[in-house]
Amino acid sequence: xxxxxxxxxxxxxxxxxxxxxxxxxxxxxxxxxxxxxxxxxxxxxxxxxxxxxxxxxxxxxxxxxxxxxxxxxxxxxxxxxxxxxxxxxxxxxxxxxxxxxxxxxxxxxxxxxxxxxxxxxxxxxxxxxxx
Amino acid sequence: xxxxxxxxxxxxxxxxxxxxxxxxxxxxxxxxxxxxxxxxxxxxxxxxxxxxxxxxxxxxxxxxxxxxxxxxxxxxxxxxxxxxxxxxxxxxxxxxxxxxxxxxxxxxxxxxxxxxxxxxxxxxxxxxxxx
DNA sequence: CTGCATGCAAAAACTTTGCACCGCC
DNA sequence: GGCGGTGCAAAGTTTTTGCATGCAG
Numbered sequence: 001x002x003x004x005x006x007x008x009x010x011x012x013x014x015x016x017x018x019x020x021x022x023x024x025x026x027x028x029x030x031x032x033x034x035x036x037x038x039x040x041x042x043x044x045x046x047x048x049x050x051x052x053x054x055x056x057x058x059x060x061x062x063x064x065x066x067x068x069x070x071x072x073x074x075x076x077x078x079x080x081x082x083x084x085x086x087x088x089x090x091x092x093x094x095x096x097x098x099x100x101x102x103x104x105x106x107x108x109x110x111x112x113x114x115x116x117x118x119x120x121x122x123x124x125x126x127x128x129x130x131x
Numbered sequence: 132x133x134x135x136x137x138x139x140x141x142x143x144x145x146x147x148x149x150x151x152x153x154x155x156x157x158x159x160x161x162x163x164x165x166x167x168x169x170x171x172x173x174x175x176x177x178x179x180x181x182x183x184x185x186x187x188x189x190x191x192x193x194x195x196x197x198x199x200x201x202x203x204x205x206x207x208x209x210x211x212x213x214x215x216x217x218x219x220x221x222x223x224x225x226x227x228x229x230x231x232x233x234x235x236x237x238x239x240x241x242x243x244x245x246x247x248x249x250x251x252x253x254x255x256x257x258x259x260x261x262x
Numbered sequence: 263c264t265g266c267a268t269g270c271a272a273a274a275a276c277t278t279t280g281c282a283c284c285g286c287c
Numbered sequence: 288g289g290c291g292g293t294g295c296a297a298a299g300t301t302t303t304t305g306c307a308t309g310c311a312g
Contacts, residue, residue: 003286003291024277039294044277046292062191062244065276076232081241091232098247101207101222106252110212113193114245116229121237134266134311155302170269175302177267196301 002053008046010034015056015070021077021086023065061086061115080120082127089116133184139177141165146187146201152208152217154196192217192246211251213258220247 014030015022022030028043047068050056057069061079067086069077076089094114102109119127145161146153153161159174178199181187188200192210198217200208207220225245233240250258 001291005286005292007293037294039296041278041295042293045279048278058193060191060193062189062197078232078236078238078240080238087238089232089236091228091234093231094228097222097225097228097245100224101209101220101247103222105209105220107209107211107218107255108249109209109247110249112245112247114228114243116232116240116243118239118241124238132266136267136311138268168269170271172270172303173268176304179303 002049005046007031007035007038007042008050011043011046012050012055012070015050015068018070019088021059021067021069023067025065027068059086059115076114076116078116078118078120080123081117082119082123085120085122087120133180136177138162138166138169138173139181142174142177143181143186143201146181146199149201150219152190152198152200154198156196158199190217190246207245207247209247209249209251211254212248213250213254216251216253218251 011027011031014027024040024043024047027047028038028040031038031043047056047058051058051068054072056072059067059069059077061067061077061084063079063084069088071088076091076094078087078089079085080087098109098112101112142158142162145158155171155174155178158178159169159171162169162174178187178189182189182199185203187203190198190200190208192198192208192215194210194215200219202219207222207225209218209220210216211218229240229243232243
């Protein structure tokens, strides 16, 4: 089985405290403050491990590197087309879309991943700042 | 503006004829039959260009390399958890989820990308082949 | 001819992995 | 002390890019 490691614990806690879905690189940079000798490889190994055991989530926004979410509970994400920031989105009542999608499909649909995109609150405010 | 190129035309036609959402590597391999000296760089450049002008779509399944869809019309995709194949999925009545998602959101939602996942028809048949 | 497109190759960006050593249990 | 974890570095994978040449308009 798996053993305790201060590095893994710290990575998990770091992610739990952030809501900006950092990349592996960002996690690495912050971990180095606490573990000056930690390696990127260790960060990746732990991020993958934590993802596999369901303690964090890996996001693949399609643009740029993968990001990580310390909140393992199912929820949605928003990607800003302007600044590429990734925000959490609570959307309820979307479970039925699996059924909808399976309507004319021979296989079985077990889930879905959705990324909403558009203009985030900050960029919206910035663009509308006239006068 | 942009100039005609046989390579680009061929890539576009190749994608229009396939429904398996090939990767850049696959496109490259097939293009080489017609253009033995074509380079991967040219394939990538044209795939990106065609994506930008909206003649094809780029898919980022999260697992493995990007894939390309010769059908520029909005539709959904299914990714098999077993064989990783990517299938088209026609799902209607999902436009409202943008509104649903924007309910408690300060920014503006302009669209969404959804990947359904589960077991594809082939893998389902294969796993259920008892008797 | 002018400038976008190509081929080639180098390099960038991101992620994984082999190996020897370290530390949890 | 055995086995998983780590650091380090090399390598793997995927994609982009610089540059000289080629071809469409």
